[in-house]
Structures are given as C-alpha cells and as structure tokens.
Amino acid sequence: MSLHTVVNSLDGGKSVIKINSQVWQRTSCDKPLGKFVLVKIASNWRDAETYCWQYYTNLATIHSDQEQQDVWDLLTDSDIVWIGLGFDNWLWSDGSKTTFRYWHPGQPYSATDDGNCAMVSTSWGGDWDDTACNGVMSFMCYKGNTQITPPRSK
Template sequence: MFGTSHVKDIFTNMSALFDEVCSCFQRFIWGQKQYFYISTSKSWEDARYHCRQHHTDLAMIEDGSENTAVVSVLVPDEWTWIGLYRQAWRWSDGSDSQFKNWWSGEPNNADRNQHCALEHGHKWDDILPKNSIHTMK
C-alpha cells in the first residue's frame, strides 16, 4: 500500500452555488459539470462534509473521457479523493457507479476497511477513509 504522505487532495463536482472563495480552490469545467480541486488535506468523511457544507458533493466520474479530463488538471503522483465508496461501490450522493477505472488488483480491501476511493496516476485505488488527502468536488 502507498504511504499517506502523498495523499492530500479533494476533487468535487459542483452542481449548486459555491458560497466561498478561497485561494486553495482550483476551478475546472467539463461539459455540464463544474469541478473544484481543493488542496487542503482531509479524510474522506471530512472532505465529503466540507463539500456538503458548500452545497455540493465529492466528484463523480461517469466515463472514460470525463476521467481523462479530470486527471488532466490533477497534480501528477498525488492522491485525490473522489466520491466513490464501498457499498457496492456507490458515489457519495448514493447513486450507482457504472464507470470503473481501478488499478489492476483493485479494489482489494487489503485491510478489510478500505471503503473509499482515490484518483492516483489516472487510475483508482481503494483506501482507508481516515487518510488525509486533497479533494476534487
């Protein structure tokens, strides 16, 4: 398993008014979706809470072209939270995930509690939700 020193981003999909302006946000638009990359490190639960406090949720990546677009704005070799979690792998808003982009051998639930997903190197990995990493919303 990777160390947590590289894990620090949040990547979220914004579908409503974002009511805070901060230099730690990087805005990105793809199609009808608006994303924000947040460089503040948080656990998955704290990242989701942060997003919901700002009327949005963690990023939902629904196909390969969207994944490619999202990855193009991420910092290479850094881990970034997305909204996927283990319960038949659903998005944080409760919707099913039709698109999958796992690393080979993932998700593996190695510690029996790797219940959240992150984006790293154009692929996804399951990881402990308490790790503190960046976020995309």
C-alpha cells in the first residue's frame, strides 16, 4: 500500500511524498504515480498471480523500455521478483503477447517440469531470467486499468 501526501516545495511548486515499503520518495505532482507495485510476500508464480488478481489487476506486464525502468526503480539491492511472463508460449499474465523483451544474455534457457516463469533480478541489472514457477520470491503487480483475466488451468 502506498501513502501519498502533497507538500509545498521551497520553489513554490507542489510535490508528492510517496511512502513505499517505508521509504520516502519525493516526486513532482506533474509526474504520474507509478502503475507497478512491489509486493514483498514470498510466493510461487501462481500464488503471486492470484494475489495480483485479487488486490490489483495482474502480475506486471512490461511492454516498453519505460515500463522496464519503472519496474527497476521499485527494486532494491537484492530483489528478485516475479513478473507476469510465463509458461510455454511466454505470454503475459494479462494474456497479451510478448513484443518487448529484456532477457539476460542466454535466457530464456530451458523448460522445466515445473513450468517456466520470468523474474527480474537486481544482480543481473534488471534483466529477465527464467526459472521454475514453483520457486518462491517477491513479485511485481500491475495496478493500472487492465482487463483481469481468469486463472489459467495447467
């Protein structure tokens, strides 16, 4: 959950103070608030997807360099987080196709018996990696206006 407070700055303009994960960030009121939220609840990919459907819209979908940067800006030094890309055809959690890619060199690597899902790792500079979907980590939700898709059956 993010809290927002409008304050006057020394130059007479207005700023928004955003409190995310107990960190204060100052940003211009003219800058739109982010459409992604970092959820620090250790979950496998399926549970993360369900959580995002319940409280936001979907796991994060990334369709541009700007959205990739927006996700990166929310991460801290040691974050590894699920994003909404997964399974056989590398479709996003919202059902859209992958037209933008930010894979680490050599990724995606290979399929596993537990499915393949994508994560963003700060140790790889924000590049995407694929891993078994039953791994447990934090995740990034998309909180914009999208159509919520029903859970897929495996």
